[in-house]
Structure formats: C-alpha cells, structure tokens
Amino acid sequence: MEKFTVLKGIVAPLDARNVDTDQIVPKQFLKRIQRTGYEDVLFYDWRYLDDGKTPNPKFEMNSERYQGATILLTRDNFGCGSSREHAPWALKDYGFRCILAISFADIFYNNCFNNGILPITLSADIIEQLFGEVRAKENYMLEIDLVNQSITKENGEKIHFDIHSFLKERLINGWDQIGLTLRYEELITNFEKQHPLKL
Amino acid sequence: MPKNIYEKIWEAHLVYVPEDQDPIIYIDRHYVHEVTSPQAFEGLRLAGRKVRRPDLTFATMDHNIPTTNRDKPIADPMSALQVETLKSNCKEFGIQCFDMHDPRNGIVHVVGPELGLTQPGMTIVCGDSHTSTHGAFGSLAFGIGTSEVEHVLATQTLLQRKSKTMQIHIEGELPIGVTAKDLIMHIIGKIGTDGGTGYVIEYTGDVVKKLSMEARMTLCNMTIEAGARAGLISPDEVTVKYLLGRAYIPKHIPEEELIQLWLSWASDPNCSYDKTININAVEVEPQVTWGTSPEMVSPISGRVPVLNEIQDTNRRNAVEKALKYMGLEEGIPIESIEVDKIFIGSCTNGRIEDLRDAARVVKGYKVSKKIKQAIIVPGSMLVKEQAEQEGLHTIFLEAGFEWREPGCSMCLAMNEDRLNPGERCASTSNRNFEGRQGKGGRTHLVNPAMAAGCAIMGHFIDIRKWKFND
Numbered sequence: 246m247e248k249f250t251v252l253k254g255i256v257a258p259l260d261a262r263n264v265d266t267d268q269i270v271p272k273q274f275l276k277r278i279q280r281t282g283y284e285d286v287l288f289y290d291w292r293y294l295d296d297g298k299t300p301n302p303k304f305e306m307n308s309e310r311y312q313g314a315t316i317l318l319t320r321d322n323f324g325c326g327s328s329r330e331h332a333p334w335a336l337k338d339y340g341f342r343c344i345l346a347i348s349f350a351d352i353f354y355n356n357c358f359n360n361g362i363l364p365i366t367l368s369a370d371i372i373e374q375l376f377g378e379v380r381a382k383e384n385y386m387l388e389i390d391l392v393n394q395s396i397t398k399e400n401g402e403k404i405h406f407d408i409h410s411f412l413k414e415r416l417i418n419g420w421d422q423i424g425l426t427l428r429y430e431e432l433i434t435n436f437e438k439q440h441p442l443k444l
Numbered sequence: 445m446p447k448n449i450y451e452k453i454w455e456a457h458l459v460y461v462p463e464d465q466d467p468i469i470y471i472d473r474h475y476v477h478e479v480t481s482p483q484a485f486e487g488l489r490l491a492g493r494k495v496r497r498p499d500l501t502f503a504t505m506d507h508n509i510p511t512t513n514r515d516k517p518i519a520d521p522m523s524a525l526q527v528e529t530l531k532s533n534c535k536e537f538g539i540q541c542f543d544m545h546d547p548r549n550g551i552v553h554v555v556g557p558e559l560g561l562t563q564p565g566m567t568i569v570c571g572d573s574h575t576s577t578h579g580a581f582g583s584l585a586f587g588i589g590t591s592e593v594e595h596v597l598a599t600q601t602l603l604q605r606k607s608k609t610m611q612i613h614i615e616g617e618l619p620i621g622v623t624a625k626d627l628i629m630h631i632i633g634k635i636g637t638d639g640g641t642g643y644v645i646e647y648t649g650d651v652v653k654k655l656s657m658e659a660r661m662t663l664c665n666m667t668i669e670a671g672a673r674a675g676l677i678s679p680d681e682v683t684v685k686y687l688l689g690r691a692y693i694p695k696h697i698p699e700e701e702l703i704q705l706w707l708s709w710a711s712d713p714n715c716s717y718d719k720t721i722n723i724n725a726v727e728v729e730p731q732v733t734w735g736t737s738p739e740m741v742s743p744i745s746g747r748v749p750v751l752n753e754i755q756d757t758n759r760r761n762a763v764e765k766a767l768k769y770m771g772l773e774e775g776i777p778i779e780s781i782e783v784d785k786i787f788i789g790s791c792t793n794g795r796i797e798d799l800r801d802a803a804r805v806v807k808g809y810k811v812s813k814k815i816k817q818a819i820i821v822p823g824s825m826l827v828k829e830q831a832e833q834e835g836l837h838t839i840f841l842e843a844g845f846e847w848r849e850p851g852c853s854m855c856l857a858m859n860e861d862r863l864n865p866g867e868r869c870a871s872t873s874n875r876n877f878e879g880r881q882g883k884g885g886r887t888h889l890v891n892p893a894m895a896a897g898c899a900i901m902g903h904f905i906d907i908r909k910w911k912f913n914d
C-alpha cells in the first residue's frame with residue numbers, strides 16, 4: 246500500500262452532511278470486478294448532467310479552481326451507508342489522499358486506511374472556518390503532516406489533529422495488513438483448537 | 445464482574461493483542477456475495493494465498509441477480525460476469541455457494557439465519573453493511589470493506605478496536621399496527637444517523653423480549669442506519685426455539701449442552717454500558733421517511749417539515765435539499781403523499797412474517813389504478829416456498845401485485861428493478877438515499893403493512909385504521 250507521510254495539496258469543498266457511499270459511487274459501477282479505474286464515476290450523479298458526461302456546472306468541485314485537488318473538505322457523517330470499498334477506491338483514483346470532516350461513518354473510516362487515504366476528524370468550528378477560507382482564496386492549499394499530526398495553512402497557522410497510533414503507523418509505513426497478521430499464524434491455529442464454540 | 449454480551453463475545457474471540465497494533469479477533473462466519481468479493485479473491489490469487497477456513501465461509505448471490513426469468517441467462521453482461529466470477533471463485537477456493545439456482549439462495553442476511561448458520565456468540569462478518577442483522581441472534585455481526593474481506597479469507601481473523609457499548613432499553617408495549625421497523629425508524633429519528641457511531645448497541649427491555657426473531661432481525665438490520673458498528677440482542681428462549689432443527693446447527697454437540705452454550709452469551713444481570721437510551725414503545729407510531737436520509741422520518745400522523753421552523757442552518761439546508769430532491773412541498777400531511785411504485789422485500793422486511801403482514805392488509809382488495817407497479821420480492825427461496833405454501837402469493841397476485849424471485853432487487857436497484865427519475869416509491873427497504881432505488885427515484889421507507897395499504901389506496905395511510913378482511 247502507498248505510504249502516507251506529508252501531503253501538500255489543493256483543497257476541494259463538498260458542502261454536504263451525511264454523504265453516503267451511494268453518492269460517492271452509485272450502484273451501477275459496482276458491477277465491475279476490478280479495484281481501480283473509478284476516477285470518472287466519483288460523485289457521478291452530482292458531478293455530471295443527465296447525459297452522464299457533461300460536467301454539472303452547479304457541482305462546486307467541478308469548478309476550474311479545484312482541479313487537481315488532493316484534499317477533500319466536507320461535513321459530518323461522511324461515507325455513511327453501504328460498506329462498498331468502491332467509495333475509497335474512487336476517491337483515491339480521482340486523486341484524494343486526505344479527507345477533512347466533522348465525523349466519518351465507521352466502515353468507511355476503516356476502508357480508508359486500507360487504501361492509503363487519511364481521514365481526519367476536526368471540530369465543526371474548524372471545518373466551518375476552512376470552508377470559508379477555501380472559498381475565499383483560489384488555489385487554497387493545506388499541508389498535512391501525519392508524522393507530527395498537524396495541518397499547516399499557507400500563513401503558517403497550525404491545526405493539530407488526533408489519530409489512533411496504530412492507524413497512523415499503518416499509513417506511514419504502508420503496511421500490508423494480511424502479511425502483518427500472518428506473522429501470528431501459530432496463535433490463530435492455537436486459538437482454533439480451543440475455540441469456545443467448537444467450530 | 446457482570447459482563448454485557450458484547451464484552452463476552454469480544455473476550456472469547458481475542459486471538460492476540462499485539463503491542464503495536466489493534467487486537468486480532470477470530471471470525472466464526474464469513475458471508476460472501478458477488479459485489480464486494482471479486483477484488484478480494486483476486487488479491488488472494490495475486491499474493492498466492494489460500495482461504496484459511498473455507499468451511500466457515502458461505503457465499504450467496506443476491507445483489508445483482510434478476511427477479512424474473514431466472515431460467516434465462518442474465519441479460520446484463522457485467523452482472524453476468526460478476527455472478528460467474530463468484531461461482532468460479534467459490535469453486536477455486538472450495539467455498540459453499542448458494543448460487544442463483546440453489547433452493548437455498550436468497551439475500552445473504554436472510555439465508556444465514558434461516559439455515560441456522562448464524563448462531564449466538566459468534567463473530568460474523570460480510571462485505572455488506574447490513575450484516576448487523578445477524579446480531580438478532582446474540583452474535584457480534586458487522587459489515588466490512590473488500591480489503592477486510594480479503595484479510596478474513598486469508599487469516600480468518602480481523603483487526604478491531606473495541607467499541608463502546610450502548611444500551612437501548614425499550615419498555616412499554618408496541619401499539620397494534622406498529623412494528624419493529626417503526627421502532628427502529630423512530631430510534632434513528634431520535635438519535636440521528638450518526639447517533640450510534642463508535643458504539644455497539646444492545647437492545648433490551650420487555651418489548652424486545654416479546655419480539656419474534658424476524659422482528660429482532662429487522663431491528664438489528666437497521667442499526668447500521670444509526671451509524672453503530674453492530675446491534676445485538678441477548679439470546680433467549682425465542683432464539684433457541686427459532687434455531688433448533690435448522691440445517692447448519694452443530695450435530696457434534698448434544699442439544700442440551702448447545703442450548704446452555706447459546707444462552708450463556710446473554711448479558712449478565714446488572715452489567716453496565718457506556719451509555720443508555722430509554723425508549724417508551726407506547727409513543728411509537730407507524731413511520732414514514734420524507735427525506736433522503738433515514739433520520740428524515742415522521743410518524744404517519746405528521747407532516748413534512750416547514751423550513752423556517754428549523755433553527756440550525758446546516759440542518760435547514762439539508763432539509764431544503766432533500767425536499768427539493770423528493771419533490772415535496774413543505775408542511776403537507778404525510779398521508780396526502782401519493783406514490784407510483786411499491787416495493788415489498790429486502791433484508792429488512794423480506795421475511796415470512798413481513799409477507800404475512802402485507803398479505804393480511806391486501807386480502808380482498810385491489811392495487812390502486814394510480815400505482816404503476818407493485819412488486820413483492822421474497823428474501824429467499826425458502827421464504828418464497830413458505831409463502832406459497834400458505835397461499836400468500838395468490839392473495840398478492842389476485843390484488844395485482846407481481847410475485848418475484850428472491851434477491852435484493854429494488855432495495856438498491858442494481859438489476860432491472862428500479863425507479864425511473866421522479867418516480868415515488870413506498871418501500872420496505874432500509875435506505876432512502878438519493879438515487880438508491882434508481883437515479884432520480886424518490887424513496888419513502890415504511891413497514892410492510894403500510895406499503896401494502898399504500899398500494900391499495902395510492903397514498904400513505906394510517907394502517908392502524910385499516911379495515912381487514914379476515
């Protein structure tokens with residue numbers, strides 16, 4: 246998995262609450278059996294007009310100034326609904342490596358870490374402030390430093406964020422989780438021998 | 445110290461707690477379906493890994509399969525490929541697959557319980573958020589992503605952080621005509637779609653004890669819509685009675701011992717939780733969602749919200765956006781909303797009791813001329829068979845409903861069953877997200893009897909006032 250240490254990039258706003266994974270990747274694209282190639286279907290129903298091709302000018306993220314964004318700014322309960330990992334796949338294929346939100350849905354949050362995406366939880370006040378700043382200045386950038394758990398604005402102002410230490414380690418090192426767990430194969434075998442349900 | 449059910453299951457399944465990472469827990473059942481598994485199997489192949497416990501892994505096809513003309517090949521080539529891929533992956537890795545033509549086929553969360561695969565005290569995962577359904581049996585069950593599916597296939601374990609526990613204590617009595625579906629929708633309306641985030645919920649109280657297994661499954665099913673990791677109910681006599689005699693109940697343990705083992709997982713008296721919420725069931729009415737999130741819900745006697753009565757700006761904006769999408773005027777009575785289509789089915793309400801509830805309403809009536817389509821999609825082949833034995837299908841067919849083959853169908857509209865832009869549906873499923881039932885489609889979530897009544901009248905009605913013909 247790709248490592249994540251420091252990221253500096255353009256921030257794109259998605260001003261909505263409860264953005265569900267059906268919006269992130271609509272069901273018709275779940276028929277694919279591949280893990281990549283989802284960049285064009287991200288936010289499909291919002292992003293394009295009814296023809297499914299022409300960019301919807303009313304979808305804020307489509308505007309020229311947010312092209313090339315790597316950081317997504319949104320509100321609460323992002324990624325709720327279906328467990329589809331197609332959602333983080335599409336976000337990543339589009340270019341996002343970091344998501345700033347007031348809160349995340351549980352399964353989506355876990356899925357991010359398996360795909361080298363850093364989800365950061367910030368207070369509603371800070372998120373509100375960032376929305377204001379992103380809209381006020383073209384090419385608004387932030388620097389995300391996972392090692393030091395800090396977000397730096399272009400004016401030098403810093404915001405600290407919290408993250409579980411193990412999740413942090415995984416992203417920094419880009420660990421293959423299965424490989425890590427298989428180091429304990431013997432313990433798994435022992436567990437199976439004394440399983441309380443006698444499976 | 446007394447323990448709650450989550451603590452018991454958690455402790456019994458800890459394989460190892462490494463110093464530098466999350467605890468590793470053992471997984472007792474892994475359910476697999478066609479949509480979230482192909483990339484996981486591909487990952488195994490690329491890394492040259494095997495499935496560690498194919499005997500604890502069970503697959504079914506449900507999301508993508510047609511509900512008509514099952515004898516013909518699947519028309520959509522991509523759906524066909526996905527279904528074929530699951531079949532060949534199961535063959536390659538030695539996994540039991542209840543494929544489209546198997547008499548045990550159906551929605552994964554209907555099949556697991558009815559075959560007795562789901563049992564108290566188990567840890568159960570599936571690449572599907574509604575895995576929470578299985579918590580009704582006192583198992584710790586939750587949805588995972590595809591990378592985690594691959595992890596479980598390869599290691600039969602998962603990395604987990606321990607959740608906090610929330611008790612939702614439901615006292616009183618559910619009024620007649622009010623179901624577990626209304627109860628959970630009422631709860632979501634109260635605590636919000638992120639009210640359960642970070643928690644595992646246990647439902648307790650008199651009301652829960654009296655619920656059938658089907659109703660308990662409905663309750664746990666939609667727990668994910670409140671954002672919780674899992675929802676569960678301590679096993680009791682109702683659980684035991686439902687399970688005994690089912691196909692996959694272990695034969696190598698004497699029955700008495702098995703029952704004791706199952707019941708031993710129940711929460712101890714005087715155990716504690718991180719948080720408790722009390723619900724008075726008497727207050728619950730039949731519910732209808734009016735918006736694009738399950739928390740946007742109203743009792744049937746209520747009205748669509750009025751924007752300038754909402755103080756919070758972010759919330760008002762969200763409601764405004766939802767009403768626009770839903771094509772609803774502010775302040776109108778819920779009962780005045782007319783619909784185009786009816787969908788009765790899904791892992792929330794596609795079980796035999798749900799079909800009985802709906803049939804009881806429909807008996808002696810005809811589907812309204814205003815309704816373009818009304819479909820009944822049983823949750824599984826076994827549910828379908830049972831319903832046909834009871835003659836429920838005749839009641840539906842005579843009234844003008846379509847009687848379909850099992851599957852997820854219009855719950856997520858991956859197959860041909862879907863809403864067209866602007867169409868409005870009374871649906872017994874669990875999600876009313878934008879486009880969930882088809883691009884531009886408008887979903888109102890309700891219980892099965894309410895959906896049936898809506899089919900007859902053409903608009904929402906209070907099922908408590910229905911004139912039954914039985």
Ligand code: SF4
Pocket residue numbers: 506507551552553572574790791792851852855856873874
């Ligand atoms: S019926 Fe709906 S919610 Fe249930 S598993 Fe199928 S798609 Fe998911």
